[in-house]
Amino acid sequence: MAAAAANKGGFDTIYALSSGRPPAAIAVVRISGPEAAATLRALAGRVPVPRTACLARLRDAAGATLDHGLTLWFPGPASATGEDLAELHLHGGRAVVDAVLRTLAARGLRMAEPGEFTRRALIHGRLDLAEVEGLGDLLSAETEIQRVEALRRAEGQLGRALRGLADALVALAAMIEARIDYEEAQALDGVETDGALHALSARLDALLAAPPVERLREGVRIAIAGPPNAGKSSLFNALLANDAAIVSPIAGTTRDVLERPVAIAGIPCLLLDTAGLREAEDAVERIGIERARAALASADLILDLAETVPESAARIAVQGKADLVPPIAGRLAVSSRTGSGLDTLLQTIASRAAALLPGPDQIGLEARYRVALETVRGALDAARATSDLVLQAEHVRVARETLNRLTGGADIEAMLDALFGRFCLGK
Ligand SMILES: Nc1nc2c(ncn2[C@@H]2O[C@H](COP(=O)(O)OP(=O)(O)OP(=O)(O)O)[C@@H](O)[C@H]2O)c(=O)[nH]1
Ligand SMILES: [K+]
Numbered sequence: 551m552a553a554a555a556a557n558k559g560g561f562d563t564i565y566a567l568s569s570g571r572p573p574a575a576i577a578v579v580r581i582s583g584p585e586a587a588a589t590l591r592a593l594a595g596r597v598p599v600p601r602t603a604c605l606a607r608l609r610d611a612a613g614a615t616l617d618h619g620l621t622l623w624f625p626g627p628a629s630a631t632g633e634d635l636a637e638l639h640l641h642g643g644r645a646v647v648d649a650v651l652r653t654l655a656a657r658g659l660r661m662a663e664p665g666e667f668t669r670r671a672l673i674h675g676r677l678d679l680a681e682v683e684g685l686g687d688l689l690s691a692e693t694e695i696q697r698v699e700a701l702r703r704a705e706g707q708l709g710r711a712l713r714g715l716a717d718a719l720v721a722l723a724a725m726i727e728a729r730i731d732y733e734e735a736q737a738l739d740g741v742e743t744d745g746a747l748h749a750l751s752a753r754l755d756a757l758l759a760a761p762p763v764e765r766l767r768e769g770v771r772i773a774i775a776g777p778p779n780a781g782k783s784s785l786f787n788a789l790l791a792n793d794a795a796i797v798s799p800i801a802g803t804t805r806d807v808l809e810r811p812v813a814i815a816g817i818p819c820l821l822l823d824t825a826g827l828r829e830a831e832d833a834v835e836r837i838g839i840e841r842a843r844a845a846l847a848s849a850d851l852i853l854d855l856a857e858t859v860p861e862s863a864a865r866i867a868v869q870g871k872a873d874l875v876p877p878i879a880g881r882l883a884v885s886s887r888t889g890s891g892l893d894t895l896l897q898t899i900a901s902r903a904a905a906l907l908p909g910p911d912q913i914g915l916e917a918r919y920r921v922a923l924e925t926v927r928g929a930l931d932a933a934r935a936t937s938d939l940v941l942q943a944e945h946v947r948v949a950r951e952t953l954n955r956l957t958g959g960a961d962i963e964a965m966l967d968a969l970f971g972r973f974c975l976g977k
């Protein structure tokens with residue numbers, strides 16, 4: 551009810567070109583808000599049957615034809631935005647689109663901000679926050695693995711998991727309150743609450759076990775390390791199939807850290823070329839080496855062309871210049887010159903990188919979710935550690951509040967601005 555009243559009272563009618571930049575075969579213009587029906591009637595002569603494409607001659611205020619196109623009508627609240635929503639499918643020429651957008655502006659409608667349609671969907675309860683975040687990632691997905699994971703969140707898997715946790719916490723709080731309030735319940739042992747606490751912690755652990763979604767969004771960071779002239783920049787270029795980095799026989803050629811995104815077997819990666827590590831005389835080279843060390847410290851994987859870094863989960867030992875140097879046991883032999891060994895190296899990178907990303911049955915969590923869910927788990931641990939029922943109830947209350955703040959609270963506005971900044975116009 552509240553949403554419907556706000557729809558009539560508080561929201562203006564917005565429009566935007568929701569398809570790509572013209573010229574294109576078809577352009578989709580969306581109109582959302584209380585004036586959507588009147589606008590459709592004015593342009594197309596009538597409001598078509600809901601959710602059915604209807605061919606119409608579109609006219610401006612003076613009655614001149616703007617275009618022949620399809621019109622679609624989605625009455626609120628069962629629309630994508632939760633408001634009355636109209637779609638115009640136009641011929642995708644620049645002048646056609648401009649003329650229609652001008653006509654909408656002349657009617658007093660407002661051009662939507664980036665992400666504003668989605669923002670309204672969130673306000674009107676058509677999408678939850680986790681779905682919106684998933685949608686944001688889906689729109690910017692460039693690799694297959696990003697698409698699949700973002701789609702899981704856009705379809706509400708994370709929201710459902712969080713709602714399930716919230717419901718279980720409510721049940722747990724009720725259980726504890728009952729034991730506080732009723733002597734007989736108190737006389738029962740705490741087996742039931744202990745069991746519920748244990749099950750909840752296990753669900754949290756499963757959620758928290760997923761690797762961070764930021765790594766999926768930004769790419770697995772793969773740094774190339776080695777002494778000067780080891781062939782780092784050559785390998786960087788070979789892996790990118792692009793002469794991005796300067797290669798020369800002069801030791802100390804690379805100074806800055808060079809970053810390039812690359813998809814390896816559908817996995818988003820960020821490849822980093824670094825300065826060769828040595829005791830440098832030159833002040834500029836020394837700065838480059840400091841930057842190289844910082845890049846190695848932040849890397850998820852390190853392609854080590856020598857014994858540059860100690861053995862670790864991140865290190866992949868590579869033997870460069872395989873066309874010149876005989877192979878060394880335990881190292882992947884690669885020649886950037888002939889390309890030999892590159893496929894094997896790419897396969898190794900792909901399998902090691904895939905293990906660092908959310909798996910097929912995991913939902914990637916943003917830092918905000920990880921921090922909050924860790925707080926929830928901490929509160930549950932504290933509840934398990936005490937037999938004082940009043941204290942237990944208090945820890946569970948903290949857990950519930952933390953979870954509720956995550957899905958909609960006072961500090962959510964700033965987060966929304968940042969989130970919708972990532973959306974494109976017309977979404
Ligand atoms: N034969 C052969 N030469 C290579 C190979 N990789 C690199 N080189 C040569 O080795 C020299 C150094 O290569 P770079 O890629 O600039 O080495 P680097 O590690 O980036 O060097 P710095 O940036 O100075 O630290 C160049 O002359 C390259 O042509 C290779 O696989 N085979
Ligand atoms: K060099």
Ligand SMILES: [Mg+2]
Pocket residue numbers: 782783784795796797803804823824825826
């Ligand atoms: Mg280099």
